[in-house]
Amino acid sequence: xxxxxxxxxxxxxxxxxxxxxxxxxxxxxxxxxxxxxxxxxxxxxxxxxxxxxxxxxxxxxxxxxxxxxxxxxxxxxxxxxxxxxxxxxxxxxxxxxxxxxxxxxxxxxxxxxxxxxxxxxxxxxxxxxxxxxxxxxxxxxxxxxxxxxxxxxxxxxxxxxxxxxxxxxxxxxxxxxxxxxxxxxxxxxxxxxxxxxxxxxxxxxxxxxxxxxxxxxxxxxxxxxxxxxxxxxxxxxxxxxxxxxxxxxxxxxxxxxxxxxxxxxxxxxxxxxxxxxxxxxxxxxxxxxxxxxxxxxxxxxxxxxxxxxxxxxxxxxxxxxxxxxxxxxxxxxxxxxxxxxxxxxxxxxxxxxxxxxxxxxxxxxxxxxxxxxxxxxxxxxxxxxxxxxxxxxxxxxxxxxxxxxxxxxxxxxxxxxxxxxxxxxxxxxxxxxxxxxxxxxxxxxxxxxxxxxxx
Amino acid sequence: xxxxxxxxxxxxxxxxxxxxxxxxxxxxxxxxxxxxxxxxxxxxxxxxxxxxxxxxxxxxxxxxxxxxxxxxxxxxxxxxxxxxxxxxxxxxxxxxxxxxxxxxxxxxxxxxxxxxxxxxxxxxxxxxxxxxxxxxxxxxxxxxxxxxxxxxxxxxxxxxxxxxxxxxxxxxxxxxxxxxxxxxxxxxxxxxxxxxxxxxxxxxxxxxxxxxxxxxxxxxxxxxxxxxxxxxxxxxxxxxxxxxxxxxxxxxxxxxxxxxxxxxxxxxxxxxxxxxxxxxxxxxxxxxxxxxx
Numbered sequence: 001x002x003x004x005x006x007x008x009x010x011x012x013x014x015x016x017x018x019x020x021x022x023x024x025x026x027x028x029x030x031x032x033x034x035x036x037x038x039x040x041x042x043x044x045x046x047x048x049x050x051x052x053x054x055x056x057x058x059x060x061x062x063x064x065x066x067x068x069x070x071x072x073x074x075x076x077x078x079x080x081x082x083x084x085x086x087x088x089x090x091x092x093x094x095x096x097x098x099x100x101x102x103x104x105x106x107x108x109x110x111x112x113x114x115x116x117x118x119x120x121x122x123x124x125x126x127x128x129x130x131x132x133x134x135x136x137x138x139x140x141x142x143x144x145x146x147x148x149x150x151x152x153x154x155x156x157x158x159x160x161x162x163x164x165x166x167x168x169x170x171x172x173x174x175x176x177x178x179x180x181x182x183x184x185x186x187x188x189x190x191x192x193x194x195x196x197x198x199x200x201x202x203x204x205x206x207x208x209x210x211x212x213x214x215x216x217x218x219x220x221x222x223x224x225x226x227x228x229x230x231x232x233x234x235x236x237x238x239x240x241x242x243x244x245x246x247x248x249x250x251x252x253x254x255x256x257x258x259x260x261x262x263x264x265x266x267x268x269x270x271x272x273x274x275x276x277x278x279x280x281x282x283x284x285x286x287x288x289x290x291x292x293x294x295x296x297x298x299x300x301x302x303x304x305x306x307x308x309x310x311x312x313x314x315x316x317x318x319x320x321x322x323x324x325x326x327x328x329x330x331x332x333x334x335x336x337x338x339x340x341x342x343x344x345x346x347x348x349x350x351x352x353x354x355x356x357x358x359x360x361x362x363x364x365x366x367x368x369x370x371x372x373x374x375x376x377x378x379x380x381x382x383x384x385x386x387x388x389x390x391x392x393x394x395x396x397x398x399x400x401x402x403x404x405x406x407x408x409x410x411x412x413x414x415x416x417x418x419x420x421x422x423x424x425x426x427x428x429x430x431x432x433x434x435x436x437x438x439x440x441x442x443x444x445x446x447x448x449x450x451x452x453x454x455x
Numbered sequence: 456x457x458x459x460x461x462x463x464x465x466x467x468x469x470x471x472x473x474x475x476x477x478x479x480x481x482x483x484x485x486x487x488x489x490x491x492x493x494x495x496x497x498x499x500x501x502x503x504x505x506x507x508x509x510x511x512x513x514x515x516x517x518x519x520x521x522x523x524x525x526x527x528x529x530x531x532x533x534x535x536x537x538x539x540x541x542x543x544x545x546x547x548x549x550x551x552x553x554x555x556x557x558x559x560x561x562x563x564x565x566x567x568x569x570x571x572x573x574x575x576x577x578x579x580x581x582x583x584x585x586x587x588x589x590x591x592x593x594x595x596x597x598x599x600x601x602x603x604x605x606x607x608x609x610x611x612x613x614x615x616x617x618x619x620x621x622x623x624x625x626x627x628x629x630x631x632x633x634x635x636x637x638x639x640x641x642x643x644x645x646x647x648x649x650x651x652x653x654x655x656x657x658x659x660x661x662x663x664x665x666x667x668x669x670x671x672x673x674x675x676x677x678x679x680x681x682x683x684x685x686x687x688x689x690x691x692x693x694x695x696x697x698x699x700x701x702x703x704x705x706x707x708x709x710x711x712x713x714x715x716x717x718x719x720x721x722x723x724x725x726x727x728x729x730x731x732x733x734x735x736x737x738x739x740x741x742x743x744x745x746x747x748x
Binding site: 089092093109110113114115117118216270271272273274275277280289413414416417418421425426427428429431432434 | 516518579582584585606607693698700711713716717720
């Protein structure tokens with residue numbers, strides 16, 4: 001018995017030694033990695049983490065290669081993934097973030113949203129004050145006007161730029177161009193004209209409108225321009241900066257009223273919309289089940305594989321206004337890039353961003369992502385590469401359509417509701433006729449009050 | 456002396472398990488409790504101690520209350536229906552004279568080997584308001600007014616999700632009961648039928664009491680299963696919609712932690728869910744214990 005016991009102890013001791021041995025190896029591995037970093041004084045390594053969505057990752061791989069060529073001795077590692085947020089979260093928490101991140105604030109991983117709350121960015125103001133890569137002008141003059149001052153890039157209202165714009169998106173309502181051309185239907189300029197098309201929609205065996213039911217945030221593409229059209233920048237700022245009084249105004253009720261009208265009018269909302277996710281609803285739209293749907297300039301690329309009705313062609317309408325003498329609107333937004341605060345190579349990362357805004361890179365981006373970067377004349381530079389519908393979107397914006405931007409401000413820390421989310425969640429209840437516009441506004445007043453308390 | 460050796464030996468034996476248990480279970484669980492007292496975004500810095508403020512907020516948060524109600528509904532309805540159906544199916548397969556017994560056994564068990572995500576996508580299309588098989592069949596039968604938007608209405612969405620979860624789990628528990636039923640001595644049934652007991656009486660007087668220990672375990676399994684499975688099913692099928700009508704506790708926790716970056720708040724939700732499921736398991740254990748013979 002006793003000898004057995006001793007054998008067992010011996011076995012355990014061996015096991016423990018083996019385990020210790022393992023951990024030693026790990027330490028050693030870490031050491032060599034550290035020394036690798038030190039010797040990188042000349043051989044710098046830049047970690048770039050990018051969201052791989054509708055724009056793919058080919059641009060980033062090529063850009064990295066070009067950057068390496070232009071800066072001998074540097075190595076750029078690009079990590080591209082549709083779930084990049086989940087991949088970099090542990091690295092950020094461990095204090096070892098990538099040097100450059102491209103990930104939007106609205107990404108479901110919430111990583112960018114969290115970093116905004118946390119003030120976890122490197123200040124980029126000096127990058128934009130400095131000269132551009134290929135021209136002797138300040139970089140900020142090459143970016144589309146108004147973008148760097150917007151809440152997208154300067155989230156704290158302190159005059160400092162923390163995020164760098166990448167692609168420029170334009171969003172609004174879409175329709176089937178073939179249908180409108182063949183049947184001689186005029187595209188609506190105002191909401192009244194749009195609702196008047198309901199009978200035409202019915203004749204053509206489709207509903208007037210559908211949206212991405214389980215992802216109701218897409219309705220932002222209607223609501224923000226509608227508020228702007230009714231109440232101007234002042235009302236819009238009230239809504240986007242969580243002023244509760246906004247929801248007591250006529251503007252708010254009238255803007256929300258669009259959705260109630262869609263809910264109440266016969267044939268206006270496609271049957272079952274509320275239960276459909278974005279792919280399902282967008283497919284239904286393309287199959288001719290609905291006349292209009294909100295989406296952005298990436299629509300054609302996103303749905304390249306989806307079934308569609310015969311002769312379907314993407315047409316971009318924008319967002320109607322409320323009076324006939326106002327131009328039709330479109331909502332624009334910027335894809336966001338940033339350098340996390342604890343990044344190992346912030347200077348090199350800034351250099352990489354500067355390089356990205358050079359004309360050559362902008363062209364490369366147009367070629368590989370079929371999109372326009374938020375630089376002055378961005379869509380002209382890349383016109384050859386854009387798909388027809390995307391080009392039409394940008395062209396429409398250039399020819400009279402008024403492109404405006406607006407983004408909900410970050411909520412102060414300690415607020416446990418996301419007002420934007422609550423706002424659009426209610427849409428389902430309104431569409432199901434379980435809630436009136438007045439109740440919707442009252443609910444939002446309450447939520448905004450909560451944010452106001454913590455300001 | 457011998458006793459001391461023995462204690463040492465036992466200590467030594469449990470040491471590895473204890474270490475792993477502490478690192479992977481005790482430590483994270485304690486962290487959940489600690490983090491629930493902080494306001495934090497989950498990115499490491501800017502943590503602020505707020506005491507019980509997160510919990511106070513929680514009980515004023517109508518989405519949280521809604522999500523707890525929804526979770527409670529699923530925890531009540533899904534295990535009850537699942538276990539009842541599993542018992543019935545198991546006894547039919549075990550005692551009935553069906554030649555296709557083995558085929559049914561396989562078919563019923565089949566959903567249990569599918570991934571939850573696949574099940575969610577599958578059923579999202581079955582419930583699809585315009586091209587799903589349910590509404591197509593209803594329309595074909597001329598019952599157009601019953602062809603509802605199953606996942607889009609707050610009155611039907613929870614039942615629709617409950618049905619998916621029952622469908623998924625019935626086969627699994629059925630197999631467990633089948634194994635139990637095979638162990639029940641046949642003489643009991645012979646004696647009962649000699650005394651004139653019919654099949655239903657035999658089911659309630661012999662099968663259920665003999666399986667009672669298995670049933671107790673499956674009740675707890677199934678309640679906890681609901682908690683976990685509902686997360687995947689809801690994320691895939693409805694994303695919590697319409698307007699949070701199908702939001703469950705874990706989806707709301709996930710949303711707060713990783714989408715809204717309110718990590719401390721989310722941990723407070725986790726603490727409540729943890730306590731509730733602990734209490735529920737305890738209660739169900741107590742209730743069923745008294746009835747055991």
